[in-house]
Amino acid sequence: MGDRLNVEGPVPTDGESAPFVVLGVTAGIAAYKAVEVCRRLVDAGVHVAPVLTERATHFIGKTTFDALGSEDAQVGLWDEASPIPHTRLGQRADLIVVVPATADLLARYAGGLADDLLTATLVATAAPVVVCPAMHTEMWEHPAVQHNLGLLVSRGVTVVPPEEGRLAGGDVGSGRLAEPAAIVEAVLGLLGRRHLRSRSDLTGVRLLVSAGGTREPIDPVRFITNRSSGKQGHALANAASRRGAEVVLVTTSDRVVDPDVVVEQVETAADMEVAMLARAGTADVVVMAAAVADFRPKVALDSKLHKSDGVPDLVLEATPDILSELGRRRHEGQVLVGFAAETDQVPERARAKLTDKGVDLMVANDVSAPGVGFDNDTNEVTIFGVDGSVTDVTLSAKDAVADAILDRVCALLPPR
Numbered sequence: 219m220g221d222r223l224n225v226e227g228p229v230p231t232d233g234e235s236a237p238f239v240v241l242g243v244t245a246g247i248a249a250y251k252a253v254e255v256c257r258r259l260v261d262a263g264v265h266v267a268p269v270l271t272e273r274a275t276h277f278i279g280k281t282t283f284d285a286l287g288s289e290d291a292q293v294g295l296w297d298e299a300s301p302i303p304h305t306r307l308g309q310r311a312d313l314i315v316v317v318p319a320t321a322d323l324l325a326r327y328a329g330g331l332a333d334d335l336l337t338a339t340l341v342a343t344a345a346p347v348v349v350c351p352a353m354h355t356e357m358w359e360h361p362a363v364q365h366n367l368g369l370l371v372s373r374g375v376t377v378v379p380p381e382e383g384r385l386a387g388g389d390v391g392s393g394r395l396a397e398p399a400a401i402v403e404a405v406l407g408l409l410g411r412r413h414l415r416s417r418s419d420l421t422g423v424r425l426l427v428s429a430g431g432t433r434e435p436i437d438p439v440r441f442i443t444n445r446s447s448g449k450q451g452h453a454l455a456n457a458a459s460r461r462g463a464e465v466v467l468v469t470t471s472d473r474v475v476d477p478d479v480v481v482e483q484v485e486t487a488a489d490m491e492v493a494m495l496a497r498a499g500t501a502d503v504v505v506m507a508a509a510v511a512d513f514r515p516k517v518a519l520d521s522k523l524h525k526s527d528g529v530p531d532l533v534l535e536a537t538p539d540i541l542s543e544l545g546r547r548r549h550e551g552q553v554l555v556g557f558a559a560e561t562d563q564v565p566e567r568a569r570a571k572l573t574d575k576g577v578d579l580m581v582a583n584d585v586s587a588p589g590v591g592f593d594n595d596t597n598e599v600t601i602f603g604v605d606g607s608v609t610d611v612t613l614s615a616k617d618a619v620a621d622a623i624l625d626r627v628c629a630l631l632p633p634r
Contacts, residue, residue, distance in 0.1 A: 236265040237409050240307050240343075241287070242316035242336045244323045245273035248352040248395035252317040253278065254595070254615075256286050258402045261618055262460070264409070267307060268292070269336050271323075295335050304335055308342030315405050316340075318352035318395050321363050328366035346408050350378045350401050355391030378404050399449060399595050399616070403456070403474040419628050421462030426501040427455050428494055428540075430470030432487045434514030436532065437523050445585075445592035446509035448473060450557075450616045454505055455479050457620040466501070468493045470508070487511055487537035498544055498552075503627055505555040506541045507581075509592075513537060545576025553630045555623065558582040559591055568602050578604050578630055581623055589613055601626050 239259060243252045259266050268283035268291035275293060283291035292303060308314075316323060316336070323337070327349075332338040340347060349370065357363060358380060371377060378401050383394040429451020433441040448471030455467040459476040466480045468490060475481060482497075484490045487510045498504050513534040523530055541556045548554050556577040558568045561584065568582035580602045585591035590598045590613065598613040601623060611622045 236263055236288075237312040238265045238267065238310050239405065239409075240311045240314040240339060241266050241268045241283075242314060242319075242323075242340070243268065243270045243274045243278065243283070244316065244318060244320045244336070245271055245277060246318040246320045246352050246395075247277060248318040249274050249277040251395055251398055253282055253286060254398040255315070255317050255401050256283060258398060258615055258617065259405065260286065260288060261615065262402065262406060264405075265289075267311075269307065269339060271334055271336050292335055295338065304332070304338035304342045307335075307339045308345070311339075311343050311345040313346045313348065313405060313409055314340060314343060315348040315350065315401065317350045317401060319349035320351075321353050321357045321360070324349065324351065324363060324366045324370065328369045346374070346376065348376045348378060348401075348405060348408065350396055351380050351393070352395035353380075353393050354389065355393045358393040376404065376408060397595065399453075400474065402617075403452075406456070406460075407474055407477055418462045420458055420624065422634065423458075423463045423502045423631065424466075424500060425455075425458045425463040425503040425505065426466050426468070426494065426497050427451055427458070427505040428468045428490060428508035429455070431509040432470055432490055432511045432537070433485050434487065434511045434537065435518040436515050436530075437519040437521065439522050442511055442514060444509050444511060446559075447471065447593040448508075449593070449595065450591075450597055450619065451505075451507035453616040453620040454507055454623065457617060457624055458503075461621075461624060463503075466497055468497070468508070487514065487540070491538045491540045491543070494540055495543065495547065498547065499549065501552065502631065503553045503555070504544055504548070505623075505627075506544060507555075507557050509557075509559060510540055511537055539575075541575045541577065548576070551632050553578050553627055555579045555581065555627065559585045561586040565600065565602075568600065572602050572604060579623070579626055599623075 243249050256266050265288040267289050268287040270293050280291045326337050327340050332341045378396045381394045382392045430448030431444040431446030433443045435441045452473045455465050456476045459465045459478050468482045482493050484493050514537050516533040516535045554577045556575050558571050560567050564582050564584050568580045572580040581599050583591045583599045589596045597616050597619045599611045601609040
């Protein structure tokens with residue numbers, strides 16, 4: 219067995235130097251997701267001050283935020299000795315984010331009402347504000363809600379829009395709260411890297427990372443792909459940027475990234491191969507986190523296949539092995555990291571790829587396990603080193619896993 223890292227739990231922050239974020243939580247069923255937003259922000263080095271509306275406590279307990287936030291959660295205007303807690307919070311805040319933002323909260327904020335601690339804080343601040351709406355489809359589409367939202371946007375409020383999906387009561391439609399990872403990405407992007415307490419161990423390092431699953435066209439409307447969302451690769455790009463690296467991200471995903479990350483959008487394995495090989499020569503670190511399709515149609519049709527045409531005779535060919543080519547072309551001192559998503563014989567397959575691909579580190583995971591890998595916000599990996607080292611990273615948020623991988627990368631970089 220190798221070293222085991224448990225990267226869960228809050229990262230201690232200095233309340234005076236860390237960015238100060240007020241996390242507002244309102245009375246919506248999606249309030250439970252605010253717990254994950256709180257934890258992720260604290261892990262990123264943010265001082266989080268939770269503020270719950272009284273009705274929010276019907277959905278989630280104050281004690282949970284007391285334990286995970288940077289300070290005890292507040293519920294009412296009279297919870298502390300200060301007669302004006304909303305002014306203290308509003309003046310100190312670098313940013314306020316409301317998760318979830320109900321139709322009621324949006325209406326009261328748009329109207330300038332300040333009858334509880336959260337709305338009073340929103341009215342009493344000059345800091346940037348992010349609202350994350352969540353409600354049933356009928357409420358989300360109501361003209362009054364859209365009017366209030368438009369009014370807030372015209373005043374400079376940032377909106378992380380809801381998604382389509384399962385809602386309370388088993389309904390499906392638009393109005394589902396955005397995923398915690400997307401909310402945190404938006405908050406960190408607005409704060410900017412200069413505000414974040416972060417290590418600087420990658421300052422000046424040029425890092426190239428790939429992310430997402432490629433799409434190999436069958437015809438103009440169909441393609442071969444895989445379940446990769448690109449979340450782990452994007453988490454690596456964001457974490458490396460926050461640690462001072464000059465990051466280029468080659469991705470098939472349109473997820474939000476740190477504003478300092480240079481993004482090149484691609485779609486197919488061939489596109490990714492061209493982009494990665496063109497940029498790898500000047501990189502100090504190359505991380506091939508993308509899930510490149512292993513096969514593609516030998517010929518992509520120019521027009522749509524129709525069922526009436528019968529079952530197509532689809533001939534597949536192998537896609538380029540980008541990681542192997544990067545291994546052959548790597549320059550002296552360059553650190554190369556590969557990923558192995560497996561469903562069985564994980565250690566054996568990862569060690570074989572470590573040798574065959576010519577990499578320094580192979581990050582392996584069992585994507586058949588619950589909460590691991592593809593399209594999850596969490597991951598559990600084992601990092602195999604060419605030196606024989608093995609590091610197990612327990613099930614954790616993907617941004618925390620990214621930092622664990624970058625810790626191993628830092629140990630391999632030549633002295634600077």
